Amino acid sequence: MSFELTRTLLDGIRSDVAEGRDSAVQEVLKELHPADIAQVIDRLDQEDAVYVFRLLDSEESAEVLLNLDEDRREELLASLTSREIAEDVLEHIDSDDAADVMSELSEEKQREVIALLDDQEQREDLEELLSYQEGTAGALMAKELVKVRTDWTVARAIVEMRRQAQEVDHVYTIYVVDKDDQLYGVLPLKQLLFSAESTRTLIKHICDDEIVSVKADTDVEEVVKLMKKYDVVVLPVVDDRDHLIGRITFDDVMDVMTEEATEDYQLASGISEDVDATDSPLVQVRARLPWLLIGLAGGILSSQIIAQYEEELQIDPKMAFFMPLIAATAGNVGVQSSAIVVQGLAAGTLDGVNLLARLWKELRVAVISASVCGILIYLVNLALQQSQALSYTVSIALFTVILTAAMFGTLIPLLLERLKVDPAVATGPFVTTLNDITGLLTYFTVGHFMYDMFL
Amino acid sequence: MSFELTRTLLDGIRSDVAEGRDSAVQEVLKELHPADIAQVIDRLDQEDAVYVFRLLDSEESAEVLLNLDEDRREELLASLTSREIAEDVLEHIDSDDAADVMSELSEEKQREVIALLDDQEQREDLEELLSYQEGTAGALMAKELVKVRTDWTVARAIVEMRRQAQEVDHVYTIYVVDKDDQLYGVLPLKQLLFSAESTRTLIKHICDDEIVSVKADTDVEEVVKLMKKYDVVVLPVVDDRDHLIGRITFDDVMDVMTEEATEDYQLASGISEDVDATDSPLVQVRARLPWLLIGLAGGILSSQIIAQYEEELQIDPKMAFFMPLIAATAGNVGVQSSAIVVQGLAAGTLDGVNLLARLWKELRVAVISASVCGILIYLVNLALQQSQALSYTVSIALFTVILTAAMFGTLIPLLLERLKVDPAVATGPFVTTLNDITGLLTYFTVGHFMYDMFL
Numbered sequence: 001m002s003f004e005l006t007r008t009l010l011d012g013i014r015s016d017v018a019e020g021r022d023s024a025v026q027e028v029l030k031e032l033h034p035a036d037i038a039q040v041i042d043r044l045d046q047e048d049a050v051y052v053f054r055l056l057d058s059e060e061s062a063e064v065l066l067n068l069d070e071d072r073r074e075e076l077l078a079s080l081t082s083r084e085i086a087e088d089v090l091e092h093i094d095s096d097d098a099a100d101v102m103s104e105l106s107e108e109k110q111r112e113v114i115a116l117l118d119d120q121e122q123r124e125d126l127e128e129l130l131s132y133q134e135g136t137a138g139a140l141m142a143k144e145l146v147k148v149r150t151d152w153t154v155a156r157a158i159v160e161m162r163r164q165a166q167e168v169d170h171v172y173t174i175y176v177v178d179k180d181d182q183l184y185g186v187l188p189l190k191q192l193l194f195s196a197e198s199t200r201t202l203i204k205h206i207c208d209d210e211i212v213s214v215k216a217d218t219d220v221e222e223v224v225k226l227m228k229k230y231d232v233v234v235l236p237v238v239d240d241r242d243h244l245i246g247r248i249t250f251d252d253v254m255d256v257m258t259e260e261a262t263e264d265y266q267l268a269s270g271i272s273e274d275v276d277a278t279d280s281p282l283v284q285v286r287a288r289l290p291w292l293l294i295g296l297a298g299g300i301l302s303s304q305i306i307a308q309y310e311e312e313l314q315i316d317p318k319m320a321f322f323m324p325l326i327a328a329t330a331g332n333v334g335v336q337s338s339a340i341v342v343q344g345l346a347a348g349t350l351d352g353v354n355l356l357a358r359l360w361k362e363l364r365v366a367v368i369s370a371s372v373c374g375i376l377i378y379l380v381n382l383a384l385q386q387s388q389a390l391s392y393t394v395s396i397a398l399f400t401v402i403l404t405a406a407m408f409g410t411l412i413p414l415l416l417e418r419l420k421v422d423p424a425v426a427t428g429p430f431v432t433t434l435n436d437i438t439g440l441l442t443y444f445t446v447g448h449f450m451y452d453m454f455l
Numbered sequence: 456m457s458f459e460l461t462r463t464l465l466d467g468i469r470s471d472v473a474e475g476r477d478s479a480v481q482e483v484l485k486e487l488h489p490a491d492i493a494q495v496i497d498r499l500d501q502e503d504a505v506y507v508f509r510l511l512d513s514e515e516s517a518e519v520l521l522n523l524d525e526d527r528r529e530e531l532l533a534s535l536t537s538r539e540i541a542e543d544v545l546e547h548i549d550s551d552d553a554a555d556v557m558s559e560l561s562e563e564k565q566r567e568v569i570a571l572l573d574d575q576e577q578r579e580d581l582e583e584l585l586s587y588q589e590g591t592a593g594a595l596m597a598k599e600l601v602k603v604r605t606d607w608t609v610a611r612a613i614v615e616m617r618r619q620a621q622e623v624d625h626v627y628t629i630y631v632v633d634k635d636d637q638l639y640g641v642l643p644l645k646q647l648l649f650s651a652e653s654t655r656t657l658i659k660h661i662c663d664d665e666i667v668s669v670k671a672d673t674d675v676e677e678v679v680k681l682m683k684k685y686d687v688v689v690l691p692v693v694d695d696r697d698h699l700i701g702r703i704t705f706d707d708v709m710d711v712m713t714e715e716a717t718e719d720y721q722l723a724s725g726i727s728e729d730v731d732a733t734d735s736p737l738v739q740v741r742a743r744l745p746w747l748l749i750g751l752a753g754g755i756l757s758s759q760i761i762a763q764y765e766e767e768l769q770i771d772p773k774m775a776f777f778m779p780l781i782a783a784t785a786g787n788v789g790v791q792s793s794a795i796v797v798q799g800l801a802a803g804t805l806d807g808v809n810l811l812a813r814l815w816k817e818l819r820v821a822v823i824s825a826s827v828c829g830i831l832i833y834l835v836n837l838a839l840q841q842s843q844a845l846s847y848t849v850s851i852a853l854f855t856v857i858l859t860a861a862m863f864g865t866l867i868p869l870l871l872e873r874l875k876v877d878p879a880v881a882t883g884p885f886v887t888t889l890n891d892i893t894g895l896l897t898y899f900t901v902g903h904f905m906y907d908m909f910l
Contacts, residue, residue: 210488227709254683254712255683264720271795277813281819292788295784296780296784298779302776302780307773320775323779324778325754327783343717347731364736369743436779440779
């Protein structure tokens with residue numbers, strides 16, 4: 001199976017829709033995986049998207065809905081009645097996905113939809129899932145799972161598993177709980193293959209009791225770390241008394257990883273909020289302009305600082321030549337230092353490393369880079385036959401600026417982390433701007449002394 | 456189960472090692488998961504690490520090895536003889552992990568180790584895996600899998616699965632092949648739970664034949680996209696004639712995702728190679744200095760450009776005040792535009808969108824931002840009572856620079872993509888530098904005309 005979204009396919013569907021050939025559209029979509037249908041619907045304009053979506057049968061449309069772009073999903077959800085959401089969507093999807101869909105509705109609509117659900121257990125599950133705070137394991141987990149008890153025989157377990165499996169779409173793991181419903185272990189598929197022969201064996205004796213689990217209020221970042229570290233496909237979630245209350249599957253974690261990576265990358269690039277190429281220009285401006293304004297404010301501040309040194313510029317206008325070099329290098333060094341810290345914090349390699357040790361290491365890196373850059377630029381200025389005062393100023397300032405930018409770049413994300421702000425902010429325009437300004441201040445201060453000395 | 460690496464634990468192990476209390480160390484480590492032991496060994500100095508590693512039994516040590524930091528793993532591998540690698544490590548791990556370990560050895564050592572493997576099938580599997588190019592599905596897959604045939608009865612399949620499962624550590628999915636060994640589908644765990652009752656049923660009738668697979672030479676980025684899109688835990692790999700030859704598990708894909716995200720983030724931050732906070736200063740300098748030198752070269756070029764306009768600077772030294780503002784804004788806008796394109800390319804949302812449409816959208820974003828920034832800075836300069844010539848110069852230049860930086864920022868990653876260079880390079884210092892320079896050129900050109908007009 002392989003699918004490529006082509007212009008021909010899209011145009012075909014558009015013209016079928018325009019001329020009301022419903023069955024032709026259904027014919028084409030029937031062959032596709034829900035994730036592929038979602039890709040098609042993402043590309044249609046809103047009116048066509050709603051129309052095509054309504055041509056799908058309800059089981060399929062629920063799956064398609066889950067795979068749509070967030071904006072498109074919101075649009076389609078808005079076009080559905082509470083009854084349609086309850087009966088055609090929520091009935092056909094897992095509880096974690098159902099909670100995701102619900103969280104995109106207004107509180108009032110949520111209440112309406114929940115009231116329309118037939119199954120009381122489903123209602124309760126959904127209300128429970130919606131009660132967890134966003135960003136916790138509880139908000140990410142699904143309630144559907146297959147579990148057997150330690151004191152059951154294999155024979156009984158098999159009967160129970162069959163019964164439970166009817167309710168669960170994908171069975172990845174079979175959990176084992178004790179008689180108080182506390183998580184005890186897992187029954188690996190491999191054990192299950194071998195166990196049919198010994199139907200009287202107790203589950204306790206064939207299950208694996210080394211199991212990683214999380215609490216409902218565990219942070220999702222921690223969940224990702226654990227799943228990566230211990231290579232588990234599904235992570236069980238327990239309550240405060242170790243009762244098994246849900247499971248988190250790898251696909252949810254992949255989504256979280258993608259979101260986190262995107263967010264870090266966007267912050268580093270000076271984009272707030274989750275925008276992408278498909279968003280409207282105005283949405284993009286809203287996510288991008290604030291960072292530009294920070295840069296602008298920094299630029300204005302820079303201009304005021306330089307104005308203080310107008311005298312130096314009049315003595316030697318050539319001082320201006322190297323302002324961009326100083327500012328850019330300060331910015332680049334700061335971003336590098338911050339990025340190393342941000343990554344270390346994310347990967348946990350900085351856990352337990354003390355601040356001074358981190359700064360000392362960064363200082364050594366900076367001294368090497370600063371020496372190389374300082375000497376190089378001195379040689380360049382020698383070749384360009386610049387004045388001694390200017391050559392010394394540029395080299396000394398560059399050396400100093402690299403050291404200070406590295407220290408700022410290291411300290412700021414660590415400080416932000418303590419203040420519970422995402423340290424990735426540090427790699428964005430904010431710190432670049434700060435380092436630009438510090439760089440220029442250093443440059444003119446050094447220049448002031450040098451010109452006093454040489455002139 | 457939960458583990459936190461504490462200073463107390465580490466210090467305890469260090470002093471036990473120092474005083475030769477081997478059994479005390481073993482006692483502590485016995486309680487830990489291999490991934491946790493790896494974390495401990497990562498933090499010890501090299502000598503202690505080798506010592507502690509040798510205290511582990513071979514099955515455990517193999518698992519620990521796989522979980523170590525790359526540098527530490529290399530050190531430990533270097534301390535092992537070919538025979539130890541073959542017998543104590545490779546025997547205990549899956550073929551994909553074995554291939555990873557092998558790829559860290561010299562070609563000569565690889566040959567030695569392979570010759571020392573007892574099992575011919577393992578030798579052949581390993582040689583096959585090593586023959587695939589890095590970055591392809593083949594290089595990522597494992598050979599271990601459980602498969603049944605379409606024309607088998609459930610009863611026979613169960614017998615065969617049991618036999619095969621003995622060779623495979625983790626059974627995630629059971630594959631179904633036809634009699635030519637071509638991939639036909641999967642047998643979900645859920646089906647398996649129900650199938651024991653009907654032992655005469657043919658596998659063909661109970662398996663799921665809608666299956667996503669990849670070829671051995673499929674790019675790993677594509678593998679990640681497919682697994683995310685279709686939410687599959689394990690992806691089967693087939694050869695050119697659709698024969699099932701391996702499987703890729705979600706944990707490998709999580710690793711690839713992390714690597715890719717890290718790489719993009721590092722490129723955006725001006726760091727080449729995969730360095731982190733634990734690397735030595737010299738390693739860090741090697742990854743960071745080249746980017747600083749690009750910035751430096753850009754700075755030198757900037758200085759030469761400004762030198763061309765020394766006359767303008769002598770007429771009005773205040774021109775210098777706004778150079779950092781222009782350069783920084785150009786840099787910030789360019790990075791934003793590039794980041795949007797880089798993300799769009801990665802997420803596939805730009806597939807099939809034509810270049811002109813993309814540029815047109817970016818242009819609209821840029822015009823809005825440019826207007827806001829241009830007007831704001833004009834008002835600021837009015838408040839600062841700057842000359843008309845300077846005020847107009849700054850505003851017009853800023854407006855122009857935002858537009859050109861947005862266009863460069865959009866075009867360059869698209870161009871890099873066509874040239875098969877990672878477009879994420881565009882968000883790094885390279886493009887910032889280019890935009891700095893373009894920004895200054897624009898600024899002085901506008902200034903030249905403005906001062907002609909007003910003076």
